Each structure stands twice: as structure tokens, then as C-alpha cells.
Amino acid sequence: MENKKGGAGKLAPYCYIAPITLILVTFVIGSVAVSVALGFTKYNIMTEPVFRGIDNYSKLMSDSKFVKALKNTLELMLLIVPLQTVLSIILSVFLVANRKRFLGKLANSMIFIPVICSPAVVGVVWRELLNGKFPVIEKFFGLFGIEPSMLLGDAKTALITVGMVAVWKWMGYYVVIYSSGLLGISNTYYEAAKVDGADRIRCFFSVTLPLLKPTIILGVFLSVTNSLQCFDLIFNLTGGGPNNASTTLVVYSYSKCFSAGAAGYAMAISNILFVVILAVAMLQRNMMRREASEI
Amino acid sequence: MKRKFLSALLMAAMAVSLITGCGNNGEEKKEGSDSGSGSGEKTLEVWVPPLDDDTVNNWGGLMTDWEEENGCKVNITVVPWDKYEETYTTALNSGEGPDVGYMYNEMFPTYIDAGVVADMSEYITDEDKSEYKYLENGFMMDGQYGWPLVTGVPFVLYYNEKILEDLDEKAPETWEDFERICKAATKDTDGDGETDQFGYACGMSTSDVGAMQILNAYYYSALWQNGGQIYADDLKSAAFADEAGTEAMTWIQNMKEYMNPDFMSMSWSDAFANVFGAGKAAFGVYRSSQTDETVFAETYPDVKWDFVTSLKNKDFGTFGATDCLTLMSAAEDKELAMNFIKHVTGAEFMEKYHAKCPGAALTNSEPYVGDAKMEKIYTDDLGKWHGLQVGPCGVDILTQLSADFQGIMTGELTVEEGLKEAEDYANNLLKEYWAEKE
Amino acid sequence: MELVKKGFKNVISDLVLIGIIVVSIFPFIYMFLMSFKSTINAYDFDFSLEKLSLGQYEKIFQMENFERYIFNSVFVAVMGVILTVAVCSLAGYAFAKMNFKGNDKIFLFLVMTMVVPSEVIVIPLFLITKELGWLNSYRALILPLPTAFGVFIMRQAILDVPKDLMDAARIDGCGNLKIFFKVVLPLVKSSILALSIFTFVGAWNNFLWPLVACTKAEMKTLPLALSMMKTQFNTDVGLTMACAVINFLPPFIFYVFMQSRFKEGMTLSGVKG
Incomplete structure (x- = not known):
């Protein structure tokens, strides 16, 4: 803004953003470009790729497994995103309200622990927990009339269970984000609302939520991308089964790439996934824009 | 003080990124000396x-x-x-x-x-x-x-001697024996109204063990014992959905009622350990080892067991x-x-x-x-x-078969639907594979 | 009466808080307890002292080159943190406080890279790294670590830095870079700490990428080395859990260490409503 010192000054910002841009362009954008290119080939990783035009894509159209994986991917997203968002906002409000107390501080730290743990380990531990006939767990789930060891094995509940574990694992992450948003809301708004005679519930809906909107947009965006990328967790909980009931596009692409030696086809699948994610992100773009300009 | 620390950190970071970016750090030299040492x-x-x-x-x-x-x-x-x-x-x-x-x-x-x-x-x-x-x-x-x-470590069928004795049975030899014992063994032993002893301890989850494992443990034996095989002899089409294959699959599916109800959540090895190993099933399948006698005595001290390598229907057969x-x-x-x-x-x-x-x-x-x-x-x-008949597109075909096997076992698909789906999938791949070879 | 009501309310919220804590850490307690069991196969939940053993841990610590693997993991994660904080805060500063052509557009473009799932680009990433000749080097492990999320966090945080402060510094004759170090960075410390935690955890938990990028034994990271103990038909829950614990501890320690520097729990300054 104040840079009117001439050439060097104008270039300065670009120098600041150059390192990260270089890294992201080389590794991420570059990879996507390679993936798009390889999507048109037959490739087994070990020998040179052979150009096949749109073969892979036309095969995708008739691949029932692909359709199932696409459906599962979207279902998982629709399951995770609303639940994650609502629960973490409620938890954040609660934790922020209790942040000065010892237990509140403790809970605030503890809730982040699942985030630290690698998704693969979370998958293994939860699988063992659910299947292991651990008495405490059996009793706890029994309260709701659920037999925990049946959850991962049933085509109807496998994906839901995966979604729940994912929500559990990432809760701390979103609590940090939403708490930061909540702490940024100035107290004067609440005082004004109180003067108007609003109770706490009213306060939440007419003050907190509207003011939290930019943060929610960010949270939802992160939640959408994270849910679409969910991999290690699924891999270790169900392996995509039973009967591909929890196979998502990432899982499918991955298994095609490495176990079936069809990397070209796998790239075609991931390219479709990119398009899906981009489409979802674009739906949010206007909101993102507005958020950016609000600040 | 803290500011200094932070800026020092940043400087270090830039130095690192510069060094790594310029492409000549210590690592390269070390690699060189490594291979050079054994000149x-x-x-x-x-x-x-x-x-x-x-x-x-x-x-x-x-x-x-x-x-x-x-x-x-x-x-x-x-x-x-x-x-x-x-x-x-x-x-x-x-x-x-x-x-x-x-x-x-x-x-x-x-x-x-x-x-x-x-x-x-x-x-x-x-x-x-x-x-x-x-x-x-x-x-x-x-x-x-x-x-x-x-x-030399095939999957064999272990049985719980105590349960079989109580039922007045000997080691099974045929599918009929097996089915009869399974049926009789599946019951409520303590009278609380819940079945707590099962015929066949199974685990068909494929989580981190990989999709092939459930075929190794449960499917190939049934298929081969019924005279079926995965590929036709010329490896140009799939054979597992023929009459013998359909019969074999139907047979396993019928065994479902004698399995532990959570069989779809556990891996095959977990099922063996937790159901058969806990003395709660008449049969269990496990990858044998010649030290089983010693090891099991330690891990499952309360289970009196023996094993049959393979049952026989039309033929013997189990996967090693x-x-x-x-x-x-x-x-x-x-x-x-x-x-x-x-x-x-x-x-x-x-x-x-x-x-x-x-x-x-x-x-x-x-x-x-x-x-x-x-x-x-x-x-x-x-x-x-x-061992397994090795054929083209093996992993792809077997992964699909394994998924359909799961679908059949959960009841999501009928035997015919499941096998048809797997067969179509396999034949498409094989057609493509051989077309390219010619 | 008021007092009783307030006390009652506190009890309720205490219970809920305890519930949150239990649900958050229960699986880890289970993991920890099971890691002291040396039973192969059968689950048994007898946690009396004589039934517990350190055998699994002894096995792990006896692994050859254990220190080397720890070093690799720590080195990669720490370097990753430093690199990420450096490049992301620089870029965040530029995006937040400087006017230049394409500011918004470049920023949006970078943020869009967040949507690419890392598992599906492993092969392309591998091919690129191979072309650069970086396989089997620390570069391959460290350089891909920074993400656009870091830029996003830092930009949001720096947007909040009052303009007055920066102007005052400028009047004192500070250049952009000096303002950045003297004024901006100290004010966004909490975001830097949070970003450090995110990055460290991400780097540490990487499994597939180090596996593919480095075939040489001396480049292996700890999670990889631990997985080398797992035989194909391993059903030893104790060993699996002990490996999980060892794997989990370093990021946990890093988190606790960093967390102790937050006054009121971890926040990202600037992600405001």
C-alpha cells in the first residue's frame, strides 16, 4: 500500500510470496498436471506410459465400482460436513464459555489429541476398540442398543462408522478454528443483545452465528476438502469393504494405482476427483470472496 | 530475546531452503562415499x-x-x-x-x-x-x-476336540460332516437365550490385511474342494462362476448361520484368535505353522484342538x-x-x-x-x-471377487448376482488383456 | 438460591467437560494399556500388574539404527516446521499488508491447492522428484511439506496487526522486512505456534511419501521403521499398540511443549467473526 519507492519496492511482495508459490506450483500444481497427462495413458509405473486418448475416461463411464466409489465419496462428505460443523460449533461455544476453569482448559487440550495421532493409528485403534470385545465399550454401545463389533462389518453402517470416527478425529482441529472465531467476537455485541433482553439461545442465533459466518465458511471449506481426502482412516478401518461399501474415490484410485498396476486409470479417477472437489469449492467461492473482502 | 530467537529461526529456515534448493548438501556426498567404500x-x-x-x-x-x-x-x-x-x-x-x-x-x-x-x-x-x-x-x-x-504353510481347518466330543463327532472328512457338526455346535450353552457357541469361526473384514486374505482363508478351499478353479485352463476367461463355483459359493453362504455373527467386522486372524481361540467355535481356519502345537499351547492353553488339512467334496484342496x-x-x-x-x-x-x-x-x-x-x-x-493359479490381471480380478464375496456373505447380493458381477469384471479385463497381446 | 443454581450449573458443565475429555482420550488409554500386553492373539483384559510387561518396548528399542530413524523423523519434522513457518508467514505478510497486482487472485489460486488429496498425487509427485534428482534425500521429504493452509492462517493473523503500529515503525525508519520481524511476527506468535503444531504432526505422520521417496535404509523415518517389524500375519495386538504408542509420543510431546506456551488454549489469531 505504501510502496511507492519504485521498481524494487514493487517487486518486494512478489519476493515474499515466491518461495511458497514455487513450492506449491512445483509439487502440487505440477503433480496435478502430471496426473492430468497420465490420465490419457496406460501406465504401470514401471515401464513407459502409452498414450491411449480418452480410453480411461470412457471406461470409467461403464465402471460400476467407480460409480459406487463416487457415490460413497459424496455420501461421506454429506455425512461428515454437517455433523462436524454443528458439533464443533456447539462444543466450541461450550468450551469457550468454560475456558477459564481448570476442567475447561484440560478439555480444550485433550480434544486436540486425536488430531495429533496419525489417521492410520486412529483407524487401527478404533478397529480394535470396536471389534475387540472390550467390556467397557460393549457396555457403552449397549446403552444405545448397538453391538459395536457389527458396525464395521455391515454394508449399511460401515461408511457411517467411518464418518463418525473421522468426525471424532478432527473435532479438535475445528474446535481450534471455531474457538478462534468466537474469541474474536467483541463482548459489546453480547452486552447490547442483553440490553435488548435476549436470552442465551437468542444471543447464539442472533449474535454469535451471524458474526461467526466467515469462520463457518472457512470451517466448512476445510471440512469438505478433508472429508473428500479421507484415506488412511478408511484403509485401516474397513479396507474399503464390505463389498466396497466404504470405498471412496481416493481409496479406489489408490488401489488401482498400486495393486492393479493401472496407474493411468487411477490418474483418470483422481482427475475426476479433482473436478468434484473443485466444483464443491467453487460453490463456496463467492462466499469465500465475500469473506476475503469483508476483512 | 524472543524476537531474536524467532528471527534466528527464520534465518535458519531460509538458509536451509536455499541450501536444499541449490541442490548440493551433505547427503549427496555421503551417498557417494557409501558406494565408493566397497570399491x-x-x-x-x-x-x-x-x-x-x-x-x-x-x-x-x-x-x-x-x-x-x-x-x-x-x-x-x-x-x-x-x-x-x-x-x-x-x-x-x-x-x-x-x-x-x-x-x-x-x-x-x-x-x-x-x-x-x-x-x-x-x-x-x-x-x-x-x-x-x-x-x-x-x-x-x-x-x-x-x-x-x-x-508349506497352508490354511488348514482346525477343530475344537472338546466340542466335537460333546457332540459325539469325529474329525470331519466331507462337507456333510462339516455342515452337520457346525449345525449341532451352534447353540446357546449357558442358557441365557443368546447363541454363544458357533460352528465356524470366520472373519471376512479386509481392512489392513488386504482383500486377498478372505479368499485365501475361506474361498479357495471351498472352490477347489468342489472341483472349481479361478481361471479357465487357457487363462482367457474366468471359471469361478461355473456350476462348481456357484455351488461352492452357495455352500459357504449357507454356512453363514453357523458363523459368529460379527464375522464381517473381524479379520480372519482376529476371528481365529477371538472366537476359535476362546473356545467358542467348533471350527476355525488359520494359516498353519509347524510350531502350532507349541505356540497354541501357550496362546490358547484352554483349547483342546486338532486339525484336518482339507475336507473333501469332489476333491481335496486348500490354499498354501x-x-x-x-x-x-x-x-x-x-x-x-x-x-x-x-x-x-x-x-x-x-x-x-x-x-x-x-x-x-x-x-x-x-x-x-x-x-x-x-x-x-x-x-x-x-x-x-x-498355490494359486497365476493369471493375468490377477490382483484386479481377485480384488473384485473378494468384494463380491463380501457382498454375498452380507446378503447384499445373491450368489448368482455376486458371481456374475465378478465374472463380467474378470472377463472384460481378460478380453482386453489378450486383445492387446495379439 | 442463586448460589445453589450456579453450583448446579457448574456441576452439569463439569460433567460435560469430563465427558469430552474421556471421549477424546479413551482410545489412547486403551492403546497405551494394550501395549503392555504380550499375549499373542487372544484378547484378554486383565490389566493387573503381573500380567503387564515391557517386552514389546524392549523389542522396539533394540531395533538397529533406532536412533537414526528417530533423528530422521525429528529432523524432517523440525525442518518442515521451520520451512513452513518461514515461507508461509512471509507470504501471509505480503498477502495481508501489501498492495500488489494479483494479490487476491494469486492468493485464491494458492488456497485452491489445498483441495488436492495427497494420496492420489503420490505417483506424480514421485515422478517430479525423480526428475529433480531428489530421491533419497532430505529435500524430497522436507520441501513438499508447506501447504497453502499455512499461508491462509498467517495471512488471517497478520491482517489483524494494527496499521498504526506498522506506520509507527515505518516512521522510525524500518523497512518492510524489519517491520515484519520486529512488529508483525511477535504479534502473531499464537498462530505461528499453532501452525508449527499442525506442520509437525503432518510431517511426522507421513507414511506413504517417505516410503516412496526414500528406499535407502539410512533415510527411513520412524513410522516406516516401525512397520518393518510387522510380519505379514502379525496378530500381536500388543506389538501393534506399542508401535502406535512410540509413533504417537513425539508429536504428543511436541504438542504439550507448544501448548504450554498458549495462555488460553490454542487459537489462530485473526480467524475471527
């Missing part, structure tokens, strides 16, 4: 998965004599089972692959087609043929691409994996690599290794050292188990 001495790169929990020392520790004899250093790299193929494919792409590798049966077709594993036929002498017992298991797609290293050493096409000194392969699978080496980590003998001159109870697998029952 004049050959090295042989060998990749194996974790064969026991300390492979490098247990296995690699026995190399010294051979290394001296051949003036060569053996470099053993342990490739974790998690993401096993990922490691191979990428390393082969970058030319960082080994001279001698290790693969399991289903892996081969892709690698044979890519030309990265070499045919070992020309190195086999008549002596080898009579000495190495399982060589033919490494013969696939018209070549000796594998040299069996870990085999064959994991092989492979000669990689990229190996510079193939003679040396072959010499190594023959050495480590030979009696002298294996006797020493098996003394530390038990396993089945690979050669005729290596004596049987396992528990007496298990010996019949290698004598009377030797013909009752075998």
Missing part, C-alpha cells in the same frame, strides 16, 4: 519383507560365510508389508530396485508383463529339481519367475501361499544373484534360519523339525494343498 567388492541388493520381527539380524546375520566366499556384500533391505507393492513399483521406476526381490503369487503378473523380473529356467540344474521341493510353485506364465522361499524370491531383470550379475537365491533357500542356510525362526523345509535334505502333530501336512497331506 572392488560387489554388492548384492536384496529386498525382503519382514520375515520375522528382526529380519536383518536373523536372516541377514547368516550371510557372512557366503559373503566371504563370493567376495560380495549382501545388502538386505526390509520392505514393510504396509504399502509393499508401492515400494517396488516406484523403486523399479527410478531404477533403485533390488537385484533379488521377494514377491507373493498374486503380485507376479504385472511384473512379468512389465519385464522387470527374469525367467530363471536356464539356471535350474537337474540337481536343483530334485532338491528343491516346491520349484513348480514358482513356475508361472510360462517361466520360472519365482523361487519359492516361504511356503508360495512367496518367492525373484531374480530382477535389472540385476547386473545374474549368476551371483542366482547363487545367492539357491544358497538362502538351500538346506544348510535354512536349517540355521529355521532354528531361530521356525518355518517349513524347502529342500529334501532339510529335516522336518516342527511339532509332531503338524507333520502330516508335509507327508500324507502334501497333495491336499497347493
Whole structure:
């Protein structure tokens, strides 16, 4: 803004953003470009790729497994995103309200622990927990009339269970984000609302939520991308089964790439996934824009 | 003070990114000196998965004599089972692959087609043929691409002697026996209204164990015992959905009512441990080992057990994996690599290794050292188990079959629907594969 | 009466808080307890002292080159943190406080890279790294670590830095870079700490990428080395859990260490409503 010192000054910002841009362009954008290119080939990783035009894509159209994986991917997203968002906002409000107390501080730290743990380990531990006939767990789930060891094995509940574990694992992450948003809301708004005679519930809906909107947009965006990328967790909980009931596009692409030696086809699948994610992100773009300009 | 610290951090970061970016750090030099240190001495790169929990020392520790004899250093790299193929494919792409590798049966077709594993036929002498017992298991797609290293550990059917005695039954021999016992064994033993003893302990989750495992443990035995097979003999179409295959699948599906109800959540090994091992099932399937008698006495002290290698319906049959050493096409000194392969699978080496980590003998001159109870697998029952028919697109076809198998077992698909889906999938792939070959 | 009501309310919220804590850490307690069991196969939940053993841990610590693997993991994660914080805060500063052509557009473009799942680009990433000749080097492990999320966090945080402060510094004759170090960075410390935690955890938990990028034993990271102990038909829950614990501890320690520097729990300054 104040840079009117001439050439060097104008270039300065670009120098600041150059390192990260270089890294992201080389590794991420570059990879996507390679993936798009390889999507048109037959490739087994070990020998040179052979150009096949749109073969892979036309095969995708008739691949029932692909359709199932696409459906599962979207279902998982629709399951995770609303639940994650609502629960973490409620938890954040609660934790922020209790942040000065010892237990509140403790809970605030503890809730982040699942985030630290690698998704693969979370998958293994939860699988063992659910299947292991651990008495405490059996009793706890029994309260709701659920037999925990049946959850991962049933085509109807496998994906839901995966979604729940994912929500559990990432809760701390979103609590940090939403708490930061909540702490940024100035107290004067609440005082004004109180003067108007609003109770706490009213306060939440007419003050907190509207003011939290930019943060929610960010949270939802992160939640959408994270849910679409969910991999290690699924891999270790169900392996995509039973009967591909929890196979998502990432899982499918991955298994095609490495176990079936069809990397070209796998790239075609991931390219479709990119398009899906981009489409979802674009739906949010206007909101993102507005958020950016609000600040 | 803190500010200083932060800016120092930042400066360090930039320095690092500059150094790494400019492409000449210490690492390169070290790599150079590494390969240079053995100047004049050959090295042989060998990749194996974790064969026991300390492979490098247990296995690699026995190399010294051979290394001296051949003036060569053996470099053993342990490739974790998690993401096993990922490691191979990428390393082969970058030319960082080994001279001698290790693969399991289903892996081969892709690698044979890519030309990265070499045919070992020309190195086999008549002596080898009579000495190495399982060589033919490494013969696939018209070549000796594998040299069996870990085999002789088939999936067999264990039974709980106590439960069978209570039912006045002997060891089952046929499908009828098996079904009858299963039916009688599935009951509520403590009278609380819930079934707590089952006929058949099963686990069909494929989570981190991989999709193939449920076929290994439960499917192939039924298919083969009913006279079916995966591919037609010419490997040009799938055969598992024919009459014999359909019957076999229907049979397993019917067994569902005698299985532990949570069979779809557990892996096959968990099911064996938690259901059969806890004495709660008449039968369980497990990958046998010749030390089972000793090990089970420790892990399942309360279970009185015995086993049958295979039931018989039309035929005997159960799956025994064959994991092989492979000669990689990229190996510079193939003679040396072959010499190594023959050495480590030979009696002298294996006797020493098996003394530390038990396993089945690979050669005729290596004596049987396992528990007496298990010996019949290698004598009377030797013909009752075998490896997998290796065919093109193997992993792809079997993964789909495994998924449909799960679908059938959960009741999501009927036997016919499931097999049809898997068959169509397989035949499409095979058609494409052979069309390209011509 | 008021007092009783307030006390009652506190009890309720205490209970809920305890519930949150239990649900958050229960699986880890289970993991920890099971890691002291040496039973192969059968599950048994007898946690009396004589039934517990350190055998699994002994096995792990006896692993050859254990220190090397730890070093690799720590080195990669720490370097990753430093690199990420450096490049992201620089870029965040530029995006937040400087006017230049394409500011918004470049920023949006970078943020869009967040949507690419890392598992599906492993092969392309591998091919690129191979072309650069970086396989089997620390570069391959460290350089891909920074993400656009870091830029996003830092930009949001720096947007909040009052303009007055920066102007005051400028009047004192400070250049952009000096303002950045002297004024901006100290004010966004909490975001830097949070970003450090995110990055460290991400780097540490990487499994597939180090596996593919480095075949040489001396480059292996700890999670990889631990997985080398797992035989194909391993059913030893104790060993699996012990490996999980060892794997989990370093990021946990890093988190606790960093967390102790937050006054009121971890926040990202600037992600405001």
C-alpha cells in the first residue's frame, strides 16, 4: 500500500510470496498436471506410459465400482460436513464459555489429541476398540442398543462408522478454528443483545452465528476438502469393504494405482476427483470472496 | 530475546531452503562415499519383507560365510508389508530396485508383463529339481519367475476336540460332516437365550490385511474342494462362476448361520484368535505353522484342538501361499544373484534360519523339525494343498471377487448376482488383456 | 438460591467437560494399556500388574539404527516446521499488508491447492522428484511439506496487526522486512505456534511419501521403521499398540511443549467473526 519507492519496492511482495508459490506450483500444481497427462495413458509405473486418448475416461463411464466409489465419496462428505460443523460449533461455544476453569482448559487440550495421532493409528485403534470385545465399550454401545463389533462389518453402517470416527478425529482441529472465531467476537455485541433482553439461545442465533459466518465458511471449506481426502482412516478401518461399501474415490484410485498396476486409470479417477472437489469449492467461492473482502 | 530467537529461526529456515534448493548438501556426498567404500567388492541388493520381527539380524546375520566366499556384500533391505507393492513399483521406476526381490503369487503378473523380473529356467540344474521341493510353485506364465522361499504353510481347518466330543463327532472328512457338526455346535450353552457357541469361526473384514486374505482363508478351499478353479485352463476367461463355483459359493453362504455373527467386522486372524481361540467355535481356519502345537499351547492353553488339512467334496484342496524370491531383470550379475537365491533357500542356510525362526523345509535334505502333530501336512497331506493359479490381471480380478464375496456373505447380493458381477469384471479385463497381446 | 443454581450449573458443565475429555482420550488409554500386553492373539483384559510387561518396548528399542530413524523423523519434522513457518508467514505478510497486482487472485489460486488429496498425487509427485534428482534425500521429504493452509492462517493473523503500529515503525525508519520481524511476527506468535503444531504432526505422520521417496535404509523415518517389524500375519495386538504408542509420543510431546506456551488454549489469531 505504501510502496511507492519504485521498481524494487514493487517487486518486494512478489519476493515474499515466491518461495511458497514455487513450492506449491512445483509439487502440487505440477503433480496435478502430471496426473492430468497420465490420465490419457496406460501406465504401470514401471515401464513407459502409452498414450491411449480418452480410453480411461470412457471406461470409467461403464465402471460400476467407480460409480459406487463416487457415490460413497459424496455420501461421506454429506455425512461428515454437517455433523462436524454443528458439533464443533456447539462444543466450541461450550468450551469457550468454560475456558477459564481448570476442567475447561484440560478439555480444550485433550480434544486436540486425536488430531495429533496419525489417521492410520486412529483407524487401527478404533478397529480394535470396536471389534475387540472390550467390556467397557460393549457396555457403552449397549446403552444405545448397538453391538459395536457389527458396525464395521455391515454394508449399511460401515461408511457411517467411518464418518463418525473421522468426525471424532478432527473435532479438535475445528474446535481450534471455531474457538478462534468466537474469541474474536467483541463482548459489546453480547452486552447490547442483553440490553435488548435476549436470552442465551437468542444471543447464539442472533449474535454469535451471524458474526461467526466467515469462520463457518472457512470451517466448512476445510471440512469438505478433508472429508473428500479421507484415506488412511478408511484403509485401516474397513479396507474399503464390505463389498466396497466404504470405498471412496481416493481409496479406489489408490488401489488401482498400486495393486492393479493401472496407474493411468487411477490418474483418470483422481482427475475426476479433482473436478468434484473443485466444483464443491467453487460453490463456496463467492462466499469465500465475500469473506476475503469483508476483512 | 524472543524476537531474536524467532528471527534466528527464520534465518535458519531460509538458509536451509536455499541450501536444499541449490541442490548440493551433505547427503549427496555421503551417498557417494557409501558406494565408493566397497570399491572392488560387489554388492548384492536384496529386498525382503519382514520375515520375522528382526529380519536383518536373523536372516541377514547368516550371510557372512557366503559373503566371504563370493567376495560380495549382501545388502538386505526390509520392505514393510504396509504399502509393499508401492515400494517396488516406484523403486523399479527410478531404477533403485533390488537385484533379488521377494514377491507373493498374486503380485507376479504385472511384473512379468512389465519385464522387470527374469525367467530363471536356464539356471535350474537337474540337481536343483530334485532338491528343491516346491520349484513348480514358482513356475508361472510360462517361466520360472519365482523361487519359492516361504511356503508349506497352508490354511488348514482346525477343530475344537472338546466340542466335537460333546457332540459325539469325529474329525470331519466331507462337507456333510462339516455342515452337520457346525449345525449341532451352534447353540446357546449357558442358557441365557443368546447363541454363544458357533460352528465356524470366520472373519471376512479386509481392512489392513488386504482383500486377498478372505479368499485365501475361506474361498479357495471351498472352490477347489468342489472341483472349481479361478481361471479357465487357457487363462482367457474366468471359471469361478461355473456350476462348481456357484455351488461352492452357495455352500459357504449357507454356512453363514453357523458363523459368529460379527464375522464381517473381524479379520480372519482376529476371528481365529477371538472366537476359535476362546473356545467358542467348533471350527476355525488359520494359516498353519509347524510350531502350532507349541505356540497354541501357550496362546490358547484352554483349547483342546486338532486339525484336518482339507475336507473333501469332489476333491481335496486348500490354499498354501508360495512367496518367492525373484531374480530382477535389472540385476547386473545374474549368476551371483542366482547363487545367492539357491544358497538362502538351500538346506544348510535354512536349517540355521529355521532354528531361530521356525518355518517349513524347502529342500529334501532339510529335516522336518516342527511339532509332531503338524507333520502330516508335509507327508500324507502334501497333495491336499497347493498355490494359486497365476493369471493375468490377477490382483484386479481377485480384488473384485473378494468384494463380491463380501457382498454375498452380507446378503447384499445373491450368489448368482455376486458371481456374475465378478465374472463380467474378470472377463472384460481378460478380453482386453489378450486383445492387446495379439 | 442463586448460589445453589450456579453450583448446579457448574456441576452439569463439569460433567460435560469430563465427558469430552474421556471421549477424546479413551482410545489412547486403551492403546497405551494394550501395549503392555504380550499375549499373542487372544484378547484378554486383565490389566493387573503381573500380567503387564515391557517386552514389546524392549523389542522396539533394540531395533538397529533406532536412533537414526528417530533423528530422521525429528529432523524432517523440525525442518518442515521451520520451512513452513518461514515461507508461509512471509507470504501471509505480503498477502495481508501489501498492495500488489494479483494479490487476491494469486492468493485464491494458492488456497485452491489445498483441495488436492495427497494420496492420489503420490505417483506424480514421485515422478517430479525423480526428475529433480531428489530421491533419497532430505529435500524430497522436507520441501513438499508447506501447504497453502499455512499461508491462509498467517495471512488471517497478520491482517489483524494494527496499521498504526506498522506506520509507527515505518516512521522510525524500518523497512518492510524489519517491520515484519520486529512488529508483525511477535504479534502473531499464537498462530505461528499453532501452525508449527499442525506442520509437525503432518510431517511426522507421513507414511506413504517417505516410503516412496526414500528406499535407502539410512533415510527411513520412524513410522516406516516401525512397520518393518510387522510380519505379514502379525496378530500381536500388543506389538501393534506399542508401535502406535512410540509413533504417537513425539508429536504428543511436541504438542504439550507448544501448548504450554498458549495462555488460553490454542487459537489462530485473526480467524475471527
